[in-house]
Amino acid sequence: MKISSAIQNLQRSLIRKIFEESLNYQNVINLTIGDPDIATPKELVLEAVKRVERGHFGYPPSGGGLEIRKLVAENYNKHFGTSYDAENVIMNTGSSEALACAVRTILDPGDEVVIFAPYYPAYVPLVEMSFAKPVIVDISKTNFKITPELLATVLTEKTKAVIFCNPCNPTGVVMSKDEISAICDYLADKEVFILADEIYNRIVFTDYVSFGSFPQIRDKLIITNGFSKSHSMTGWRMGYTIGPKELYPYFLNNSGFTVGSPAVLSLEAAKIALTKFDDLAWLAAEYKKRVDFMTPALKSLGYGVVPCEGAFYLFVNYEKISGKDSLDFAIDMLKQVQVAVVPGKAFGTEGYFRLSLTVGVEKLAEAVERLKNYK
């Protein structure tokens, strides 16, 4: 029997592929998956468990319930100068589910969605699973900048949405206020949704503005975010969507019929994260230390490094070192020196690899020593 053509055509995640390949080698320094080495704060874990022990263990409300939705809105307003309230927010099972719900809510078969390469790999299959068409726009040759002029060349009558990832995984690029402002002015009168993936916006080393602070796009803006990166809570699967109130009933049905409701322990953990673990300057400082160590070290070996202003990745150009295709290059590097990185191909961009700064400086220094021996 035939299964859905959209599902049948999905490609296997290259990040997973290289990660699994790395398991065949001993003593690998694994810089593939974006899973922080920093643990969820222990007090947060213990308090969440305590709360659930006291009796919060049934199905939570679909969408997470009013208390947490209000906390998320207030927290966004506090940090990013937005003006949201509980009715703008829905809690999801990771920002992965937030993205899936958002995409499924707005897309019809045949719609086009603009995605900038290098991109977070899930965007493309998510769009394809709605039988819509990803329109990939390469920004690797234009300094990773997105402008209204560029948008004007790719928007068509079929364009339903444009996806922005800011700060960007995999490049670490943070869009400036002027850059976002110009894009928002351009899109303000277009019948196009703006999907802003802001999951790394508590890990920034430069001025940062949220798409949510631009009133001219408020009716078409859907923000996805979560606790995986800000609170090192990847395994808790806790994310959220912020969008126009009118979309909330659709998000709620979409999520409610998919996951029922988010997990009760994770909802409690999120409430604690927002109220008691909201000072995250130390986290950004730790990642910045890693960026500042690794960037010059790689440059001194002849690699090109995209300046990282946020998130915890380095996007590295290896074209002066090797002419190999990025998958062959990553596998070769793994074989020769047991350093595992993700090929640029996974993000739609050849000639690069991504390195996750999810190990401390000592381990990164060891990776640099190994790279010195890579030929």
Ligand SMILES: Cc1ncc(COP(=O)(O)O)c(C=O)c1O
């Ligand atoms: C840009 C981006 N968006 C979304 C996600 C999904 O995160 P989660 O489902 O853990 O919230 C990730 C995870 O790596 C990511 O890098």
